[in-house]
Amino acid sequence: MNQPRRVENLQTDKGRVPVYATGIVEQPWADYSAVDHDVWRQLYERQRQLLVGRASDEFLVAQDAMGMSPDRIPKFSELNRVLRDATGWELIGVEGLLPELDFFDHLANRRFPVTWWIRRPDQVDYIEEPDLFHDLFGHVPLLMNPLFADYMQAYGRGGVKAHGIGPEALVNLTRLYWYTVEFGLIRQQDGLRIYGSGIVSSKGESIHCLESTAPNRIGFDLERIMRTRYRIDSYQKTYFVIDSFEQLIDATEPDFTPIYARLATQESYPAGTVLESDRVYSRGTGEGWASDGDV
Ligand SMILES: C[C@H](O)[C@H](O)[C@H]1CNc2nc(N)[nH]c(=O)c2N1
Numbered sequence: 001m002n003q004p005r006r007v008e009n010l011q012t013d014k015g016r017v018p019v020y021a022t023g024i025v026e027q028p029w030a031d032y033s034a035v036d037h038d039v040w041r042q043l044y045e046r047q048r049q050l051l052v053g054r055a056s057d058e059f060l061v062a063q064d065a066m067g068m069s070p071d072r073i074p075k076f077s078e079l080n081r082v083l084r085d086a087t088g089w090e091l092i093g094v095e096g097l098l099p100e101l102d103f104f105d106h107l108a109n110r111r112f113p114v115t116w117w118i119r120r121p122d123q124v125d126y127i128e129e130p131d132l133f134h135d136l137f138g139h140v141p142l143l144m145n146p147l148f149a150d151y152m153q154a155y156g157r158g159g160v161k162a163h164g165i166g167p168e169a170l171v172n173l174t175r176l177y178w179y180t181v182e183f184g185l186i187r188q189q190d191g192l193r194i195y196g197s198g199i200v201s202s203k204g205e206s207i208h209c210l211e212s213t214a215p216n217r218i219g220f221d222l223e224r225i226m227r228t229r230y231r232i233d234s235y236q237k238t239y240f241v242i243d244s245f246e247q248l249i250d251a252t253e254p255d256f257t258p259i260y261a262r263l264a265t266q267e268s269y270p271a272g273t274v275l276e277s278d279r280v281y282s283r284g285t286g287e288g289w290a291s292d293g294d295v
């Protein structure tokens with residue numbers, strides 16, 4: 001995608017960046033400070049160590065294929081050469097969260113929006129919004145996996161379609177993103193493993209999601225997930241487990257229009273729910289759960 005014309009230098013609270021008409025930001029790589037690069041290195045090395053034995057084989061293979069350097073914040077332009085050859089995806093720089101339709105349209109065109117700024121040293125254990133580390137370390141590697149790359153584009157197309165159907169459909173579809181792309185687990189011969197970006201980019205949740213007795217771990221069920229509310233400010237109460245990316249692709253291939261219509265007549269479930277019909281890998285103790293805050 002040829003860069004659209006530059007319209008202005010946006011003064012943000014994190015520095016001046018060139019912003020294009022489409023909201024795409026050019027990565028100001030030369031402006032990253034030594035502190036920025038050190039935060040990247042610290043987070044990268046800590047997560048790489050934590051994820052051995054915890055992340056899925058697909059994630060670890062994809063991350064090695066992506067070939068990011070721990071020593072400095074990677075250049076989007078360098079990663080794009082590798083990514084385009086592998087699956088036709090490319091990264092674009094953004095300021096932060098985009099309006100939903102913009103986000104879906106980028107995914108539908110195999111463009112993944114990556115936040116251009118990285119968190120401060122005092123935010124290494126928790127940050128309330130996606131930064132460069134969450135997007136680049138968490139989301140980008142699996143775009144090297146052909147199956148997952150297809151799923152992400154299909155999701156984007158589904159998002160554009162859901163946006164046209166209405167706000168409830170968008171809520172249903174966002175839950176699917178949350179419980180797969182962000183916080184998904186996958187079953188392997190040697191146990192449950194992580195593929196969700198929100199988990200792999202978080203030290204605490206990488207440990208909690210597999211080792212804590214507090215959360216439920218339940219087998220993937222499309223409509224169950226689309227009815228289930230989630231948490232945005234604490235560890236998840238429930239993690240959903242797929243058997244494979246093929247299962248995810250097969251389950252989401254059909255037209256969702258009748259599913260949205262059915263879901264509109266049904267109640268949603270609180271995040272900590274366990275149903276009789278659930279395939280329960282482990283039922284949580286609920287220890288430490290806040291009673292409110294589901295979205
Ligand atoms: C999938 C869901 O709509 C979600 O809230 C979107 C909205 N906008 C976004 N914008 C950016 N840049 N990155 C994201 O992950 C999202 N997520």
Ligand SMILES: N[C@@H](Cc1ccccc1)C(=O)O
Pocket residue numbers: 151154155157158159161162176252253254255256257
């Ligand atoms: N098949 C879904 C779109 C979709 C594809 C892949 C993942 C999620 C959603 C629809 O018709 O709306």
Ligand SMILES: [Fe+2]
Pocket residue numbers: 130134135139182197198
């Ligand atoms: Fe994310």
